[in-house]
Amino acid sequence: MTNDIIILPLVVHLFFSIVLMFFWNKVDFQKIFSVVANFIALVVAICVFVFVYNNGTQVVQSGNWEAPFGIVFVGDMLAATLVLLTAIAGFAVSIFSTISVIRARLRFGYFSVFHFLLLGLNGAFLTGDIFNLYVWFEIIIISSFVLISIGGEKNQLEGAVKYFALNFFASMIFLTALGVLYGLVGTLNMADISLKIAEVQNRNLVEISAVLFLVGFGIKSAIFPLYFWLPASYHTPPSAVSAIFAGLLTKVGVYALIRVFTLIYGGDGFLNTLLLTLAIMTIFSGGVGAIIQNNIKKVFMYFIICHIGFMIGGLALFTEVAMAGVIFYLIHDIIIKTNLFLISGLIYRIKATNNMKKLGGLYANYPKLSLLMAIPLFSLIGIPPLSGYWPKISLILASLNAEQYWFFGALIFGSLITLIVIAKLWSEVFWKDQPKLSLPKKFIYFDQLRLGQKFTFIFPVAFLTFVTLYIGFGAEHIQQLSQRIASELINNELYIDAVLKR
Protein backbone atom coordinates (compact mmCIF):
# COMPACT_ATOMS: atom_id res chain seq x y z
CA MET A 1 0.00 0.00 0.00
CA THR A 2 1.94 3.01 -1.23
CA ASN A 3 -0.65 5.59 -0.23
CA ASP A 4 0.13 4.84 3.40
CA ILE A 5 2.98 7.30 2.98
CA ILE A 6 0.64 10.14 3.99
CA ILE A 7 0.51 8.99 7.61
CA LEU A 8 4.31 8.80 7.84
CA PRO A 9 4.63 12.42 9.11
CA LEU A 10 2.46 11.40 12.07
CA VAL A 11 4.45 8.23 12.74
CA VAL A 12 7.78 10.08 12.61
CA HIS A 13 6.78 12.71 15.18
CA LEU A 14 5.05 10.22 17.47
CA PHE A 15 8.07 7.92 17.43
CA PHE A 16 10.59 10.67 18.13
CA SER A 17 8.54 12.33 20.86
CA ILE A 18 8.29 9.01 22.70
CA VAL A 19 12.00 8.27 22.23
CA LEU A 20 12.87 11.75 23.53
CA MET A 21 10.96 11.01 26.73
CA PHE A 22 13.46 8.27 27.56
CA PHE A 23 16.28 10.82 27.53
CA TRP A 24 14.56 13.25 29.89
CA ASN A 25 17.65 14.70 31.58
CA LYS A 26 20.14 14.39 28.72
CA VAL A 27 19.54 17.84 27.25
CA ASP A 28 22.52 17.88 24.89
CA PHE A 29 21.48 14.59 23.36
CA GLN A 30 17.89 15.83 23.03
CA LYS A 31 19.04 18.90 21.13
CA ILE A 32 20.90 16.91 18.47
CA PHE A 33 18.23 14.24 18.34
CA SER A 34 15.40 16.73 17.88
CA VAL A 35 17.13 18.53 15.03
CA VAL A 36 17.84 15.20 13.31
CA ALA A 37 14.23 14.14 13.89
CA ASN A 38 12.94 17.34 12.38
CA PHE A 39 15.25 16.92 9.41
CA ILE A 40 13.84 13.42 8.87
CA ALA A 41 10.33 14.84 9.20
CA LEU A 42 11.20 17.46 6.58
CA VAL A 43 12.42 14.79 4.16
CA VAL A 44 9.27 12.73 4.81
CA ALA A 45 7.07 15.80 4.28
CA ILE A 46 8.79 16.52 0.97
CA CYS A 47 8.21 12.89 -0.10
CA VAL A 48 4.54 13.15 0.88
CA PHE A 49 4.17 16.44 -0.99
CA VAL A 50 5.77 15.08 -4.17
CA PHE A 51 3.74 11.88 -3.95
CA VAL A 52 0.43 13.74 -3.56
CA TYR A 53 1.45 16.29 -6.21
CA ASN A 54 2.03 13.53 -8.75
CA ASN A 55 -0.72 11.09 -7.81
CA GLY A 56 -3.61 13.25 -6.61
CA THR A 57 -5.60 12.91 -3.40
CA GLN A 58 -4.61 9.93 -1.26
CA VAL A 59 -6.90 8.27 1.27
CA VAL A 60 -5.91 5.93 4.10
CA GLN A 61 -8.63 4.12 6.02
CA SER A 62 -7.49 3.33 9.51
CA GLY A 63 -8.17 -0.26 10.55
CA ASN A 64 -9.44 -0.88 7.01
CA TRP A 65 -12.94 0.31 7.98
CA GLU A 66 -14.58 1.62 4.84
CA ALA A 67 -14.97 5.35 4.43
CA PRO A 68 -18.10 6.65 6.18
CA PHE A 69 -17.65 4.26 9.13
CA GLY A 70 -13.99 4.39 10.08
CA ILE A 71 -11.58 7.27 10.55
CA VAL A 72 -9.96 8.32 7.29
CA PHE A 73 -6.77 10.25 6.66
CA VAL A 74 -6.99 12.32 3.52
CA GLY A 75 -3.88 13.70 1.90
CA ASP A 76 -5.17 16.21 -0.60
CA MET A 77 -3.02 18.97 -2.05
CA LEU A 78 -3.91 21.48 0.72
CA ALA A 79 -3.06 19.03 3.50
CA ALA A 80 0.19 17.97 1.84
CA THR A 81 1.26 21.59 1.37
CA LEU A 82 0.53 22.44 4.99
CA VAL A 83 2.38 19.35 6.22
CA LEU A 84 5.40 20.49 4.21
CA LEU A 85 5.17 24.02 5.65
CA THR A 86 4.85 22.63 9.17
CA ALA A 87 7.97 20.56 8.62
CA ILE A 88 9.91 23.59 7.31
CA ALA A 89 8.84 25.77 10.25
CA GLY A 90 9.44 22.93 12.72
CA PHE A 91 12.95 22.32 11.39
CA ALA A 92 13.90 25.99 11.67
CA VAL A 93 12.39 26.42 15.13
CA SER A 94 14.00 23.26 16.51
CA ILE A 95 17.44 24.52 15.48
CA PHE A 96 16.67 27.92 17.01
CA SER A 97 15.40 26.26 20.21
CA THR A 98 18.70 24.46 20.79
CA ILE A 99 20.46 27.76 21.37
CA SER A 100 17.83 30.30 22.44
CA VAL A 101 15.80 28.35 24.99
CA ILE A 102 17.61 28.13 28.32
CA ARG A 103 18.68 24.82 29.80
CA ALA A 104 16.28 24.97 32.74
CA ARG A 105 13.35 24.91 30.32
CA LEU A 106 14.78 22.18 28.11
CA ARG A 107 15.14 19.91 31.13
CA PHE A 108 11.35 19.68 31.47
CA GLY A 109 10.81 17.78 28.25
CA TYR A 110 10.62 20.78 25.93
CA PHE A 111 11.61 18.86 22.80
CA SER A 112 9.33 15.93 23.49
CA VAL A 113 6.32 18.23 23.82
CA PHE A 114 7.48 20.19 20.78
CA HIS A 115 7.27 16.99 18.71
CA PHE A 116 3.82 16.26 20.14
CA LEU A 117 2.73 19.71 18.99
CA LEU A 118 3.98 19.01 15.48
CA LEU A 119 2.26 15.61 15.58
CA GLY A 120 -1.02 17.31 16.45
CA LEU A 121 -0.62 19.85 13.67
CA ASN A 122 0.12 17.20 11.05
CA GLY A 123 -2.80 15.13 12.29
CA ALA A 124 -5.21 18.07 12.08
CA PHE A 125 -4.14 18.75 8.50
CA LEU A 126 -4.43 15.14 7.38
CA THR A 127 -7.59 13.87 9.05
CA GLY A 128 -10.84 13.51 7.16
CA ASP A 129 -13.01 12.90 10.17
CA ILE A 130 -14.45 15.82 12.10
CA PHE A 131 -14.31 14.24 15.55
CA ASN A 132 -10.76 13.17 14.87
CA LEU A 133 -10.07 16.81 14.01
CA TYR A 134 -11.30 17.71 17.50
CA VAL A 135 -8.95 15.14 19.04
CA TRP A 136 -5.96 16.52 17.10
CA PHE A 137 -6.95 20.02 18.19
CA GLU A 138 -6.85 18.83 21.79
CA ILE A 139 -3.38 17.34 21.26
CA ILE A 140 -2.27 20.68 19.82
CA ILE A 141 -3.67 22.76 22.67
CA ILE A 142 -2.45 20.49 25.45
CA SER A 143 1.08 20.56 23.98
CA SER A 144 0.83 24.32 23.54
CA PHE A 145 -0.28 24.77 27.17
CA VAL A 146 2.83 22.94 28.28
CA LEU A 147 5.08 24.92 25.96
CA ILE A 148 3.59 28.27 26.98
CA SER A 149 3.90 27.58 30.71
CA ILE A 150 7.23 25.69 30.74
CA GLY A 151 9.67 27.64 32.89
CA GLY A 152 6.93 29.15 35.06
CA GLU A 153 7.87 32.83 35.00
CA LYS A 154 5.34 35.33 36.31
CA ASN A 155 4.45 36.70 32.88
CA GLN A 156 4.26 33.26 31.37
CA LEU A 157 1.83 31.94 33.95
CA GLU A 158 -0.39 34.95 33.51
CA GLY A 159 -0.39 34.52 29.76
CA ALA A 160 -0.95 30.78 30.17
CA VAL A 161 -4.09 31.28 32.30
CA LYS A 162 -5.66 33.51 29.64
CA TYR A 163 -4.52 31.28 26.80
CA PHE A 164 -5.80 28.21 28.59
CA ALA A 165 -9.24 29.60 29.48
CA LEU A 166 -10.04 30.92 26.00
CA ASN A 167 -8.69 27.90 24.14
CA PHE A 168 -10.54 25.51 26.38
CA PHE A 169 -13.72 27.50 25.78
CA ALA A 170 -13.11 27.35 22.02
CA SER A 171 -12.73 23.57 22.19
CA MET A 172 -16.01 23.26 24.06
CA ILE A 173 -17.81 25.38 21.46
CA PHE A 174 -16.24 23.24 18.72
CA LEU A 175 -17.46 20.10 20.50
CA THR A 176 -20.96 21.60 20.85
CA ALA A 177 -21.04 22.37 17.13
CA LEU A 178 -19.90 18.83 16.45
CA GLY A 179 -22.68 17.41 18.63
CA VAL A 180 -25.32 19.49 16.84
CA LEU A 181 -23.94 18.47 13.45
CA TYR A 182 -23.88 14.80 14.40
CA GLY A 183 -27.46 15.06 15.58
CA LEU A 184 -28.43 16.47 12.18
CA VAL A 185 -26.58 14.16 9.79
CA GLY A 186 -25.62 11.11 11.85
CA THR A 187 -22.10 10.80 10.45
CA LEU A 188 -18.67 12.16 11.28
CA ASN A 189 -16.81 11.70 8.02
CA MET A 190 -16.43 15.16 6.49
CA ALA A 191 -17.02 13.99 2.92
CA ASP A 192 -20.14 12.11 4.02
CA ILE A 193 -21.40 15.12 6.03
CA SER A 194 -20.92 17.28 2.93
CA LEU A 195 -23.30 15.01 0.99
CA LYS A 196 -25.88 14.56 3.73
CA ILE A 197 -26.11 18.14 4.95
CA ALA A 198 -27.89 19.19 1.75
CA GLU A 199 -30.78 16.87 2.61
CA VAL A 200 -31.37 18.27 6.11
CA GLN A 201 -34.78 19.91 6.37
CA ASN A 202 -34.12 22.13 9.37
CA ARG A 203 -31.87 24.78 7.77
CA ASN A 204 -31.86 26.95 10.91
CA LEU A 205 -30.07 24.26 12.88
CA VAL A 206 -27.55 23.86 10.06
CA GLU A 207 -26.88 27.58 10.23
CA ILE A 208 -26.54 27.42 14.03
CA SER A 209 -23.99 24.62 13.81
CA ALA A 210 -22.08 26.64 11.21
CA VAL A 211 -21.98 29.71 13.45
CA LEU A 212 -20.83 27.55 16.37
CA PHE A 213 -17.98 26.24 14.21
CA LEU A 214 -17.18 29.82 13.27
CA VAL A 215 -16.96 30.87 16.92
CA GLY A 216 -14.90 27.83 17.92
CA PHE A 217 -12.39 28.13 15.09
CA GLY A 218 -12.62 31.91 15.27
CA ILE A 219 -11.21 31.96 18.79
CA LYS A 220 -8.40 29.64 17.73
CA SER A 221 -7.53 31.63 14.62
CA ALA A 222 -7.96 35.02 16.40
CA ILE A 223 -10.58 36.79 14.26
CA PHE A 224 -12.15 40.10 15.21
CA PRO A 225 -14.15 40.01 18.42
CA LEU A 226 -12.44 36.85 19.66
CA TYR A 227 -8.72 37.61 19.44
CA PHE A 228 -7.99 39.30 22.78
CA TRP A 229 -6.22 36.26 24.26
CA LEU A 230 -3.54 36.46 21.57
CA PRO A 231 -1.88 39.80 22.42
CA ALA A 232 -2.10 38.86 26.10
CA SER A 233 -0.21 35.59 25.83
CA TYR A 234 1.90 35.08 22.70
CA HIS A 235 4.80 37.29 23.77
CA THR A 236 5.25 35.66 27.19
CA PRO A 237 7.05 32.38 26.29
CA PRO A 238 10.56 32.26 24.74
CA SER A 239 10.82 33.48 21.15
CA ALA A 240 11.19 29.98 19.74
CA VAL A 241 7.84 28.97 21.25
CA SER A 242 6.21 32.22 20.10
CA ALA A 243 7.52 31.53 16.62
CA ILE A 244 5.92 28.10 16.31
CA PHE A 245 2.67 29.43 17.83
CA ALA A 246 2.57 32.45 15.55
CA GLY A 247 3.45 30.47 12.46
CA LEU A 248 1.22 27.47 12.91
CA LEU A 249 -1.33 27.56 15.75
CA THR A 250 -3.51 30.38 14.45
CA LYS A 251 -3.11 29.01 10.92
CA VAL A 252 -4.50 25.63 11.97
CA GLY A 253 -7.67 27.53 12.93
CA VAL A 254 -7.68 29.15 9.51
CA TYR A 255 -7.15 25.73 7.92
CA ALA A 256 -10.13 24.33 9.85
CA LEU A 257 -12.28 27.29 8.76
CA ILE A 258 -11.23 26.78 5.13
CA ARG A 259 -11.94 23.04 5.32
CA VAL A 260 -15.31 23.34 7.05
CA PHE A 261 -16.58 26.35 5.10
CA THR A 262 -15.64 24.92 1.71
CA LEU A 263 -16.48 21.27 2.21
CA ILE A 264 -19.49 21.36 4.53
CA TYR A 265 -21.04 24.83 4.40
CA GLY A 266 -19.76 25.86 0.96
CA GLY A 267 -21.14 29.02 -0.62
CA ASP A 268 -23.80 29.90 1.96
CA GLY A 269 -24.78 33.57 1.40
CA PHE A 270 -25.45 34.53 5.02
CA LEU A 271 -22.27 32.92 6.31
CA ASN A 272 -20.13 34.52 3.63
CA THR A 273 -21.46 37.98 4.48
CA LEU A 274 -20.76 37.31 8.16
CA LEU A 275 -17.24 36.08 7.43
CA LEU A 276 -16.53 39.07 5.19
CA THR A 277 -17.69 41.56 7.85
CA LEU A 278 -15.58 39.85 10.48
CA ALA A 279 -12.59 39.82 8.12
CA ILE A 280 -12.84 43.57 7.50
CA MET A 281 -13.11 44.27 11.24
CA THR A 282 -10.17 41.93 11.91
CA ILE A 283 -7.94 43.78 9.44
CA PHE A 284 -8.87 47.19 10.89
CA SER A 285 -8.53 46.27 14.55
CA GLY A 286 -5.30 44.30 14.05
CA GLY A 287 -3.78 47.12 12.01
CA VAL A 288 -4.76 49.87 14.43
CA GLY A 289 -3.49 47.73 17.33
CA ALA A 290 -0.08 47.38 15.68
CA ILE A 291 0.48 51.16 15.43
CA ILE A 292 0.45 51.92 19.13
CA GLN A 293 2.70 49.08 20.33
CA ASN A 294 6.30 49.66 21.32
CA ASN A 295 7.38 46.08 21.91
CA ILE A 296 8.37 44.50 18.59
CA LYS A 297 6.92 41.14 19.61
CA LYS A 298 3.58 42.82 20.27
CA VAL A 299 3.72 44.60 16.92
CA PHE A 300 4.19 41.26 15.20
CA MET A 301 1.32 39.78 17.22
CA TYR A 302 -1.07 42.43 15.98
CA PHE A 303 0.17 41.73 12.45
CA ILE A 304 -0.87 38.10 12.93
CA ILE A 305 -4.40 39.28 13.68
CA CYS A 306 -4.41 41.84 10.85
CA HIS A 307 -3.28 39.29 8.26
CA ILE A 308 -5.69 36.58 9.44
CA GLY A 309 -8.34 38.99 8.15
CA PHE A 310 -6.89 38.79 4.63
CA MET A 311 -7.34 35.02 4.58
CA ILE A 312 -10.80 34.95 6.16
CA GLY A 313 -11.99 37.65 3.73
CA GLY A 314 -10.68 35.72 0.75
CA LEU A 315 -12.46 32.63 2.02
CA ALA A 316 -15.70 34.63 2.31
CA LEU A 317 -15.52 35.76 -1.34
CA PHE A 318 -15.56 32.06 -2.30
CA THR A 319 -14.29 32.32 -5.86
CA GLU A 320 -11.37 30.43 -7.35
CA VAL A 321 -9.24 33.55 -7.70
CA ALA A 322 -9.89 34.51 -4.07
CA MET A 323 -9.19 31.00 -2.80
CA ALA A 324 -5.93 30.89 -4.75
CA GLY A 325 -5.02 34.17 -3.02
CA VAL A 326 -5.93 32.73 0.37
CA ILE A 327 -3.81 29.62 -0.12
CA PHE A 328 -0.86 31.62 -1.42
CA TYR A 329 -1.20 33.99 1.53
CA LEU A 330 -1.36 31.05 3.94
CA ILE A 331 1.86 29.59 2.48
CA HIS A 332 3.59 32.98 2.68
CA ASP A 333 2.22 33.78 6.14
CA ILE A 334 3.30 30.56 7.90
CA ILE A 335 6.92 31.04 6.86
CA ILE A 336 7.05 34.79 7.41
CA LYS A 337 5.39 34.88 10.84
CA THR A 338 7.64 32.11 12.14
CA ASN A 339 10.62 34.03 10.85
CA LEU A 340 9.51 37.35 12.38
CA PHE A 341 9.41 35.86 15.86
CA LEU A 342 12.78 34.20 15.35
CA ILE A 343 14.09 37.64 14.37
CA SER A 344 12.62 39.18 17.51
CA GLY A 345 14.44 36.48 19.49
CA LEU A 346 17.67 37.31 17.68
CA ILE A 347 17.24 41.04 18.38
CA TYR A 348 16.61 40.21 22.03
CA ARG A 349 19.85 38.24 22.16
CA ILE A 350 21.76 41.16 20.64
CA LYS A 351 20.30 44.00 22.72
CA ALA A 352 18.63 42.30 25.73
CA THR A 353 15.35 44.09 25.05
CA ASN A 354 12.49 44.06 22.58
CA ASN A 355 11.29 47.57 23.30
CA MET A 356 11.60 49.87 20.31
CA LYS A 357 12.35 52.89 22.50
CA LYS A 358 15.41 51.17 23.99
CA LEU A 359 16.62 49.60 20.76
CA GLY A 360 18.66 51.26 18.03
CA GLY A 361 21.82 51.25 16.02
CA LEU A 362 21.41 47.73 14.72
CA TYR A 363 22.21 48.74 11.15
CA ALA A 364 25.42 50.52 12.16
CA ASN A 365 26.71 47.57 14.19
CA TYR A 366 25.36 44.58 12.22
CA PRO A 367 24.88 45.65 8.57
CA LYS A 368 24.82 42.11 7.10
CA LEU A 369 22.41 40.82 9.74
CA SER A 370 20.18 43.85 9.16
CA LEU A 371 20.03 43.05 5.47
CA LEU A 372 19.00 39.48 6.33
CA MET A 373 16.23 40.80 8.60
CA ALA A 374 15.11 43.35 6.01
CA ILE A 375 14.04 40.66 3.54
CA PRO A 376 11.30 39.09 5.72
CA LEU A 377 10.13 42.53 6.87
CA PHE A 378 9.80 43.74 3.27
CA SER A 379 8.09 40.48 2.29
CA LEU A 380 5.58 41.07 5.06
CA ILE A 381 4.67 44.44 3.57
CA GLY A 382 4.50 42.90 0.10
CA ILE A 383 7.07 44.91 -1.80
CA PRO A 384 7.29 43.33 -5.25
CA PRO A 385 8.69 40.88 -6.15
CA LEU A 386 8.85 39.51 -2.58
CA SER A 387 6.36 36.94 -1.39
CA GLY A 388 3.67 39.12 0.22
CA TYR A 389 2.98 40.88 -3.06
CA TRP A 390 1.60 38.02 -5.17
CA PRO A 391 -1.32 36.79 -3.03
CA LYS A 392 -2.48 40.38 -2.52
CA ILE A 393 -2.91 40.76 -6.29
CA SER A 394 -5.23 37.75 -6.33
CA LEU A 395 -7.17 38.97 -3.30
CA ILE A 396 -7.56 42.53 -4.62
CA LEU A 397 -8.57 41.25 -8.05
CA ALA A 398 -11.14 38.91 -6.49
CA SER A 399 -12.58 41.63 -4.25
CA LEU A 400 -13.00 43.95 -7.25
CA ASN A 401 -14.58 41.19 -9.33
CA ALA A 402 -17.04 40.45 -6.53
CA GLU A 403 -17.66 44.23 -6.08
CA GLN A 404 -16.81 44.01 -2.39
CA TYR A 405 -15.33 47.49 -2.10
CA TRP A 406 -15.22 47.48 1.70
CA PHE A 407 -12.99 44.43 1.66
CA PHE A 408 -10.93 46.02 -1.11
CA GLY A 409 -10.50 49.09 1.08
CA ALA A 410 -9.58 46.96 4.08
CA LEU A 411 -6.93 45.12 2.05
CA ILE A 412 -5.36 48.42 0.98
CA PHE A 413 -5.62 49.76 4.53
CA GLY A 414 -4.05 46.62 5.99
CA SER A 415 -1.14 46.74 3.55
CA LEU A 416 -0.60 50.47 4.09
CA ILE A 417 -0.62 50.15 7.86
CA THR A 418 1.85 47.26 7.64
CA LEU A 419 4.11 49.53 5.58
CA ILE A 420 3.83 52.40 8.07
CA VAL A 421 4.51 50.24 11.11
CA ILE A 422 7.43 48.41 9.49
CA ALA A 423 8.89 51.77 8.41
CA LYS A 424 8.59 52.98 12.00
CA LEU A 425 10.12 49.75 13.30
CA TRP A 426 12.98 49.99 10.80
CA SER A 427 13.84 53.57 11.71
CA GLU A 428 13.54 52.92 15.46
CA VAL A 429 15.37 49.61 15.68
CA PHE A 430 17.86 49.79 12.84
CA TRP A 431 18.59 53.43 11.94
CA LYS A 432 18.20 55.33 15.20
CA ASP A 433 21.31 55.73 17.37
CA GLN A 434 21.50 53.43 20.36
CA PRO A 435 20.04 55.31 23.34
CA LYS A 436 22.15 55.28 26.52
CA LEU A 437 20.63 52.81 28.96
CA SER A 438 21.72 50.77 31.89
CA LEU A 439 21.73 47.27 30.39
CA PRO A 440 21.68 44.06 32.44
CA LYS A 441 25.19 42.80 33.20
CA LYS A 442 24.50 39.10 33.68
CA PHE A 443 22.97 38.70 30.23
CA ILE A 444 24.93 36.68 27.64
CA TYR A 445 25.04 38.93 24.60
CA PHE A 446 25.23 37.82 20.99
CA ASP A 447 28.80 39.15 20.68
CA GLN A 448 30.00 36.94 23.51
CA LEU A 449 28.81 33.76 21.83
CA ARG A 450 31.14 31.37 20.04
CA LEU A 451 31.09 31.26 16.24
CA GLY A 452 29.18 27.97 16.17
CA GLN A 453 26.53 29.34 18.49
CA LYS A 454 26.17 32.48 16.37
CA PHE A 455 25.72 30.29 13.32
CA THR A 456 23.00 28.29 15.10
CA PHE A 457 21.19 31.55 15.82
CA ILE A 458 21.42 32.88 12.29
CA PHE A 459 20.93 29.68 10.29
CA PRO A 460 17.15 29.23 10.98
CA VAL A 461 16.46 32.87 10.11
CA ALA A 462 18.51 32.55 6.93
CA PHE A 463 16.82 29.26 6.05
CA LEU A 464 13.32 30.71 6.39
CA THR A 465 14.39 33.86 4.54
CA PHE A 466 15.61 31.65 1.72
CA VAL A 467 12.20 29.91 1.63
CA THR A 468 10.50 33.32 1.56
CA LEU A 469 12.73 34.40 -1.30
CA TYR A 470 11.84 31.23 -3.17
CA ILE A 471 8.12 31.91 -2.62
CA GLY A 472 8.64 35.44 -3.96
CA PHE A 473 10.84 34.70 -6.96
CA GLY A 474 9.35 31.28 -7.73
CA ALA A 475 5.86 32.75 -7.48
CA GLU A 476 4.85 31.02 -10.70
CA HIS A 477 5.13 27.57 -9.08
CA ILE A 478 3.38 28.65 -5.88
CA GLN A 479 0.63 30.36 -7.86
CA GLN A 480 0.11 27.19 -9.91
CA LEU A 481 -0.04 25.15 -6.72
CA SER A 482 -2.47 27.61 -5.08
CA GLN A 483 -4.74 27.57 -8.13
CA ARG A 484 -4.77 23.80 -8.09
CA ILE A 485 -5.66 23.73 -4.38
CA ALA A 486 -8.29 26.42 -4.90
CA SER A 487 -10.01 24.49 -7.67
CA GLU A 488 -9.90 21.34 -5.51
CA LEU A 489 -11.53 23.26 -2.67
CA ILE A 490 -14.24 24.94 -4.72
CA ASN A 491 -15.13 21.76 -6.62
CA ASN A 492 -15.34 19.56 -3.55
CA GLU A 493 -16.68 16.55 -5.51
CA LEU A 494 -13.08 15.48 -6.10
CA TYR A 495 -12.44 15.25 -2.37
CA ILE A 496 -15.74 13.46 -1.71
CA ASP A 497 -15.21 10.98 -4.56
CA ALA A 498 -11.71 10.19 -3.36
CA VAL A 499 -12.86 9.53 0.21
CA LEU A 500 -16.02 7.60 -0.52
CA LYS A 501 -14.55 5.71 -3.53
CA ARG A 502 -17.58 6.48 -5.69
Add this chain to the structure above:
Amino acid sequence: MEILLAIITGVLYASGIYMIMRRSMVKLILGIILLGNGVNLLIFVLGRITKGKPPIIDSAEKVLEGVYADPIPQALILTAIVISFGLQAFAIILMKRTFKVLKTDDLDQLNTTDEDS
Protein backbone atom coordinates in the same frame (compact mmCIF):
# COMPACT_ATOMS: atom_id res chain seq x y z
CA MET B 1 -36.66 12.13 29.58
CA GLU B 2 -35.27 14.17 26.69
CA ILE B 3 -36.86 17.35 28.03
CA LEU B 4 -35.31 16.84 31.45
CA LEU B 5 -31.90 16.13 29.95
CA ALA B 6 -32.21 19.15 27.65
CA ILE B 7 -32.98 21.40 30.61
CA ILE B 8 -30.05 19.99 32.59
CA THR B 9 -27.78 20.57 29.57
CA GLY B 10 -28.93 24.19 29.39
CA VAL B 11 -28.39 24.69 33.12
CA LEU B 12 -24.89 23.19 32.92
CA TYR B 13 -23.95 25.43 29.99
CA ALA B 14 -25.35 28.55 31.64
CA SER B 15 -23.73 27.89 35.01
CA GLY B 16 -20.45 26.85 33.39
CA ILE B 17 -20.20 30.02 31.30
CA TYR B 18 -21.26 32.14 34.29
CA MET B 19 -18.57 30.58 36.46
CA ILE B 20 -15.91 31.08 33.77
CA MET B 21 -16.77 34.78 33.68
CA ARG B 22 -16.33 35.21 37.44
CA ARG B 23 -13.12 36.75 38.77
CA SER B 24 -11.89 33.91 40.96
CA MET B 25 -9.58 31.21 39.62
CA VAL B 26 -11.29 28.44 41.55
CA LYS B 27 -14.59 29.41 39.96
CA LEU B 28 -12.89 29.32 36.56
CA ILE B 29 -11.95 25.68 37.21
CA LEU B 30 -15.48 24.88 38.37
CA GLY B 31 -16.86 26.54 35.25
CA ILE B 32 -14.58 24.46 33.05
CA ILE B 33 -15.78 21.25 34.71
CA LEU B 34 -19.46 22.19 34.44
CA LEU B 35 -19.15 23.26 30.80
CA GLY B 36 -17.33 20.03 29.93
CA ASN B 37 -20.14 17.97 31.45
CA GLY B 38 -22.76 20.07 29.67
CA VAL B 39 -21.17 19.38 26.30
CA ASN B 40 -20.98 15.64 26.99
CA LEU B 41 -24.64 15.54 27.91
CA LEU B 42 -25.54 17.53 24.78
CA ILE B 43 -23.83 14.99 22.53
CA PHE B 44 -25.62 12.20 24.40
CA VAL B 45 -29.04 13.78 23.90
CA LEU B 46 -28.43 14.70 20.26
CA GLY B 47 -27.47 11.09 19.51
CA ARG B 48 -31.17 10.20 20.17
CA ILE B 49 -31.94 8.33 23.36
CA THR B 50 -33.19 4.78 22.74
CA LYS B 51 -34.04 2.48 25.61
CA GLY B 52 -33.41 -1.25 25.68
CA LYS B 53 -32.33 -1.67 22.02
CA PRO B 54 -28.63 -2.50 21.95
CA PRO B 55 -27.00 -2.35 18.50
CA ILE B 56 -26.33 -6.08 18.32
CA ILE B 57 -27.08 -7.94 15.10
CA ASP B 58 -29.11 -11.14 15.45
CA SER B 59 -27.32 -14.29 14.32
CA ALA B 60 -30.08 -14.89 11.76
CA GLU B 61 -29.74 -11.46 10.11
CA LYS B 62 -26.98 -9.52 8.37
CA VAL B 63 -27.90 -5.90 9.15
CA LEU B 64 -29.62 -4.08 11.99
CA GLU B 65 -33.35 -3.74 11.54
CA GLY B 66 -35.59 -1.10 13.08
CA VAL B 67 -34.73 1.32 15.84
CA TYR B 68 -31.53 0.77 17.82
CA ALA B 69 -29.35 2.77 20.21
CA ASP B 70 -26.55 4.59 18.37
CA PRO B 71 -23.22 3.57 19.94
CA ILE B 72 -21.19 6.40 18.39
CA PRO B 73 -22.25 9.27 20.72
CA GLN B 74 -21.20 7.15 23.68
CA ALA B 75 -17.80 6.55 22.12
CA LEU B 76 -17.49 10.28 21.44
CA ILE B 77 -18.43 11.17 25.02
CA LEU B 78 -15.93 8.68 26.38
CA THR B 79 -13.16 10.33 24.36
CA ALA B 80 -14.34 13.81 25.35
CA ILE B 81 -14.46 12.87 29.04
CA VAL B 82 -10.90 11.58 28.98
CA ILE B 83 -9.67 14.71 27.21
CA SER B 84 -11.50 17.05 29.57
CA PHE B 85 -10.11 15.15 32.58
CA GLY B 86 -6.62 15.81 31.28
CA LEU B 87 -7.38 19.46 30.71
CA GLN B 88 -8.96 19.88 34.14
CA ALA B 89 -5.98 18.27 35.84
CA PHE B 90 -3.69 20.63 33.96
CA ALA B 91 -5.93 23.60 34.82
CA ILE B 92 -5.80 22.86 38.54
CA ILE B 93 -1.99 22.61 38.55
CA LEU B 94 -1.65 25.75 36.42
CA MET B 95 -3.96 27.79 38.66
CA LYS B 96 -2.24 26.54 41.82
CA ARG B 97 1.16 27.49 40.42
CA THR B 98 -0.14 30.88 39.26
CA PHE B 99 -1.60 31.54 42.70
CA LYS B 100 1.75 30.70 44.33
CA VAL B 101 3.72 32.98 42.03
CA LEU B 102 1.33 35.92 41.77
CA LYS B 103 -0.16 35.65 45.29
CA THR B 104 -3.65 36.44 44.06
CA ASP B 105 -6.59 34.45 42.78
CA ASP B 106 -8.33 37.48 41.29
CA LEU B 107 -8.26 37.19 37.50
CA ASP B 108 -8.61 40.97 37.16
CA GLN B 109 -5.18 41.37 38.75
CA LEU B 110 -3.54 39.43 35.93
CA ASN B 111 -2.78 42.46 33.79
CA THR B 112 0.98 42.88 33.83
CA THR B 113 1.34 41.21 30.42
CA ASP B 114 -0.63 44.05 28.82
CA GLU B 115 1.79 46.68 30.06
CA ASP B 116 4.40 48.14 27.77
CA SER B 117 7.76 46.46 28.17
